[in-house]
Amino acid sequence: MKRIGVFVCHCGTNIAGTVDVKAVAEAMKHEPGVVFSTDYQYMCSQAGQEMIKAAVKEHRLDGIVVCSCSPRMHEATFRKTAAAAGLNSYMVEIANIREQCSWVHKEMPIGTEKAIILAKAAVAKVSLNAPLTPGESPVTKRALVIGGGIAGIQTALDIADAGFPVDIVETKPTIGGKMAQLDKTFPTLDCAACILTPKMVDVAQNEKIRIFSYSEVTDVKGFVGNFDVTIKRKARYVNETLCTGCGACTEKCPMKKVPNEFNLGMDNRHAVYIPFAQAVPKVATIDPNHCLMLKSGKCGLCSKVCGAGAIDYKAKDEFLEERYGAIVVATGFNPISMEKFDEFAYAQSKDVITSLELERLMNAAGPTGGTLLRPSDHQHPHTIVFVQCVGSRCEACAEKGKEYCSKICCMYTAKHAMLIRDKYPDTDVYVFYIDVRTPGKNFDEFYRRAVEEYGVHYIKGMVGKVTPENGVLKVQGSDLIDNRQLHIDADLVVLAAAIEPDKSARPLATMLTASMDTNDFFTEAHPKLRPVESPTAGVFLSGTCQGPKDIPETVSQAGAAASKVIGLLCKDKLLGNPCVAHSDEMMCNGCSTCEKVCPYGAITYEDKEFRMPDRTTKVRRVAKVNEAVCQGCGACTVACMSGAMDLKGFMNKQIMAEVDAICK
Amino acid sequence: MSQKNDRAKEQILKMSGVNPLKCMRCGKCSGTCPSYDEMEYHPHQFVYMVETGEIDKLMQSPSIYKCLSCFACVDRCPRGVEPAKLVEAVRLTVIRQKGMNHMTADSIPALLDDDLPQQAIVSAMRKYSK
Amino acid sequence: MKVSYFPGCTLRTKAKELDFYARKCLEKLDVEPIEPDNWQCCGGVFVSAKDEIASKLSSVRALKSAKEAGMPLVTVCSACHNVIKQTNYCMQNDADFANKVNLYMAQDGGEFTPYNGETEVLHFLELLRDKVGFDKVKAAVVKPLTGRKIAAYYGCLLLRPNKVMAFDNPENPTIMEDFIRALGAEPVVYAMRNECCGGYVVTDDPESSAKKSAAVTENAMNAGADTVMTACPLCKYNLSKNGGAPVVYFTELMAEAFGLKEEQHVTEE
Incomplete structure (x- = not known):
């Protein structure tokens, strides 16, 4: 029989407000195996942790139950406390009586009753806990960056700067990405090429960085610290x-x-x-x-x-096989197709263009040498209409467009409008907007300058129809503030097309077993606290593959992703999660079901010799779990028909003991 | 908002199946409406005024007979609000009242010419009378 | 191939040529149109209010009869198509509506099986594109309309609401242009092809509909069209009166290209 201690936390009034914590502590005293039970105001505080350590010594505890907040919050804290008291850190169980109890109930008796049940379940589980030791794996001190735009470039430079070798894989013949196509950058109006190309040269000259341009990642195997990646170098x-x-x-x-x-x-x-x-x-x-x-x-x-x-x-085509400790995804974005938005006549007139096309038309290295000429007849446009939010902020179930705000359009449109008015003061510039969104340093000031100093006409409303007729683009739109419908004869119409993740992102996510949202943006491990890490260990996110962002934000995130990679590559060995699947070879029937359901490719099969009771040997096909790859999701344990597969720390008998305790 | 207006609003929302709260006030409906100039209240105002309960004003406005039911506002609305269905619901609320037909059979003969298709008359009776 | 064929009232009166040439061309394409027994007017215009039931019953009856005959229901007039397709959508997606309609129709007497939107509704152009194939249409052409510049006018009824009609890309449709190409003519693409002609408002405010129609025909002519093609009698009426462009039914153009026009004419009753 274990000697279990139960520690009930008040969490100020967070828990104590709807749970009678003293009653919970008292009730636990009568549970089998419990030799000590108490409550305290803040169990995670230093005083609280000291109380746990002292109790372990005094009562010779070998199992601990903390009734507190979600294990996501403080499980790691209390495991460290247990280790400091000389226990194996996996002899700790958390009963979540805050998020799953006090926060969702209003009545004290109900909250208390449920807290007691949850605590009993945790006690039942910890009675069956066994000490676990995390395995170790080596770290290959090399990083792979997928995508060679500004995000990939910055991440690679920062990692290389810390002394680790980096490879960049870029599908295009050159690195540089979208930023290389831009003319000027907001809100400072530096020329994009002037600030980007020196970085591209730095990449080329850095001894630690190899560029695989005109190449694609075609296969990823392995796990954090040791990814085996196949790179296709297109001929x-x-x-x-x-x-x-x-x-x-x-x-x-x-x-x-x-x-x-x-x-x-x-x-x-x-x-x-x-x-x-x-x-x-x-x-x-x-x-x-x-x-x-x-x-x-x-x-x-x-x-x-x-x-x-x-x-x-x-x-x-050639195929390279390389091993990396960490992988950074920086696959970037593209403007969406305007095919379904032809009320703006994009398919009908060459003079209806997207904002990215305008960047090229204004760029000194572009098709017009930087002189703004309309594509149809190479004449100067005198009236230009910008349409914001084309395909952004659409209803979730809409057949066209994206639900999210593309974030960069308000600012680049202000930039375009300003630059045009500056260079061609005889041009009338109209911007139809739904909202002008400028949260960024010096962003709103920039937009106001476009209006106040450059005389750009901002119209709160939306264009409904563009009709090309006799060389003019007849723009029909609403002016909501003046409550009228506007008809403008324009020479050029510029559409702020929504942006979407590059099409290569989805198959790449599958290869990496990294999760994505419904829009095909990569999901971060935690939206606030782990924004540059994918939930898949060793996979990091940089730039617009994670969500729409502008250049300053992309560069910040690129640096953050690099620092996470450096933190990983600095380690010689990685401690794994010991709560991984384990197969009982004697019970395994070799059916392969677990291998098929494993989302991480952690299960392989091998032919193994077994000594039979009659002293003969027999070769049987059995499952083998790669503990470094296994993420402990438990899918295999559910799928296993012979009951051979079990998850350490969450063994079937532990789960059943919890269920029994709840149902008692 | 008066109780009467409350009821009228509820009735209109039910009939039309429209949720005006989905509107993000972009104005694309009024930017696209071909009958904008003929209307006193415009498609985006129908959405806003139904939401704020100003049903009486809409019911008394000739705007309700100017909508072509062309559904351009419905298809082009980024948020799926469907303003044309609100216009129709307000119009029906008016003409379903006793003696409130906007067009009667008596006025048909004057409209007829050699080519006017039957479809126009049937449609007009559907849209303008109960 | 046999199809259930819904002509609609206007095709029996003011738009006889739309129907007449449709049937002639179907004969050449080996499609046999079978009219549902006792079909009634579709109602001319779809009333979007959810509580409006009576005006949609005639459409449901036509749909139900096509279901019982085991054939798709083909319409020629854009208005009939819009009303019937939208009604069918309600029968599929609005359980409350479908229930009320079925209860009502059960009172007709006799053995009753409920209808829940099972019939496939096809516009004549969809029949040509999806079942017959434009290549077969092209093969049937004996007098290609070479040199003609034809502006397809879609209007609103065929395209919108797109969620229901699912006819083509509502902002950049191609079905009529592909049809025109199959007949050997050159399609003229212009922005106003999917804007409203003014529709039934011509009865209440003819000035308003004149303005809408003129904008359409002017845009088509300015884009270089010599003819405007339509599938709707009301569109044809509105457009013909405003702007001076010749407006022709798509079936008439097809008959011309099939070499069927000179031989036979619509007989006046």
Whole structure:
């Protein structure tokens, strides 16, 4: 029989307000195995913990029940207390009499009765607790960053700065991401390229960082500290080490009419191309969908002009296998398709554009050399209408659009409007808005400047229809403050399209067993207290893959994710969670059910020799749990038909004892 | 809000199945409405005024006969509020009262020309009389 | 293929050509239209109020008869289509409404089986796109409308509410344009093709509907159209009176391309 101590916490009036804590402590004294029971105002305080330690010594306790708040809150605290008193820390059970009891009941008698029942269950469970020791696993001191935008770049630089090697995997031929496409950045109006490209060069020059551009992660195995990752290096038909980025090949390439992704299809590139002048790595890539040589075997001009002999038409996709201690997801965002919002005539007129397209039209390295010309006829637009919230803030069950606020649109629209008024004062600029949301340092001041100093017309209302007619965009919208319908003949309409996570995020989340929300944003381990960690150990989140955010926020989060990675890589060994599944090999029938239900891939099967009672040996197929991968979810224990699988710390007999105690 | 208005509001919400609290006041309904100029109260005001209980004003306004039931406001509303259904509910509340038909069979002959399709007359009777 | 075919009142009177050419073309496409017995007017316009039941009964009867015949119900007129499809949606999704309607219809006498929205409702264009196939339509063309620039006018009834109608992308539909291409003509895309013509308001405020219609036809003509195509008699009436563009039913254009127009004309009664 165990010697159990019960400690009932008042939590000020949080618990004591609706639970008679003294009655609970008194009732526990009569439970089998309980040799000591008491109550205290704040059990988690230092005095409370000292009280527990003293009781362990005085009453030679070998099991502790704390009746307090949720185990999420203070289980770790009381485990440390137990360890300090010389007990195994897994000999502690928490009865949650706050969140699941005092906070949900109003009447003292009911609250007290329920608290007693919960405490009895915990006592029944702790009677069966066995000491557990966490296993150890080594840490591979290398990190993988998936995505090479500003989030991935900043995370990689910070990790490398702490002395750990980092690999960046980027699907595009260059790193830089969306920020490389932007013109100026709010609220300071620095040129995006001027602040981003030095960082891209830093990445390229950092000895600790390897860039796998034009590459994808295709498989992830393993667990925190030791992820085995397969990286597909897509054939770029140009040898990266030989190419000097001179650009001779692109000049000679006869296929000149390939829509240029970097300029969002508003101009053309060659079949062999370098996305932009400051690309990193600055090497050419051949687009196999348009290259004559690759499609028909007839051309080969680029190979002839390449002084470095870097062109290789026979290149094949290559697969790398690498091991990492930590993985950072930085897969970023894209504007949503405007296909379902054609009341704004995006598909009908070239002069209806998205804000990202406007960035390219205003960028000195863009298709118009930075002069704002409307796409249809290359004339200066004199009246420009901006429409906010296109596809953002829609009803949850809407067939189109997103429920969330995309967060960045109010500010970049103010920026666009301001820049246009500054450069072309003869232009009338209208912004239709639902709300102007500017919570950020110097953000509202920036928006007010657009209105007060630059004369941008902000209209509280929404555009309902855009009708292209005779070269004019007839914009019909509401002005709610003036209670009238406005009709504006515009030359250019700019849509603030909602943003959504990159399409690669969903399959990646599956590979990583990292959870996502219904919008395909990665879920954080705790929305407030662990914002850059995924609930899957060793997987961290950086940038817009976790939710819409602007550049300052992205960079802060990127640094935070890096510090979490560094904290992990600094360790030589990791302590695992000992509450993991365990299979009784003698009972296992080798059916594979557990392997199929395990969401973490922690269960494998092996053929093992068993000595039979008649002294012969027999080979049987049995389940084996990788304790470092197992997260202790318990799915396998439920699925196991032979009852071989059990979860340490939550064994079937412990759960049943709890149920019995409650039902008694 | 008077008790009478309370009842009228409840009736209109029930008939239309609309929850005006879903409205985020973006004004897209009134930005899209083709009959805006003909209306005294506009689609977004129907939503707001039903919510605040100003049903009498809406019932007395010719606006209720100007809606085309084209459903552009319904389809383009980002929050699924369906303003056109509120306009219809207010109109029905009026014409279902005794002697409140907006159009009667007597006025039909004057409308007829060689081409006017039957569909127009049937629809008009549905929309303007009980 | 046999389909249940709901012509509607207007196709028996002022819009005979819409119906006449529809039947001619179906013959060529090996589709046999079967009219439900004793069908009644659909009601002309759908009343969205949940407590309005009587005006929807005739639609339910047509739907129920198609269900019993085991065929999809095909409509030609946009208005009939909108009313019947919306009524069917209510029968599927509004249990309270469906219950009341079924109780009411049970009073008709005889053996009664309840109807709960089982019938598939197809507009004629959907029949062509989804069951016949535009490729088959194209193959039946003998006099392609080459060189014609035709502006498809959808109006509101075919597209909205999209949740119910599920006809096409309501803001950027393509079904009529694909149909026009199948006939050998060039479709003209213009923004006002899914805006309202003014509809029944022509009876109460003709100025208002004239304004709406003129905006549509002007936009179509400015986009380079020589003809406006529609599926709705009321749209045709409104548009024809305002803006001066020739407005033609889609079935008439199809008959022309099928080489059926010269041979046969609508007989005046």
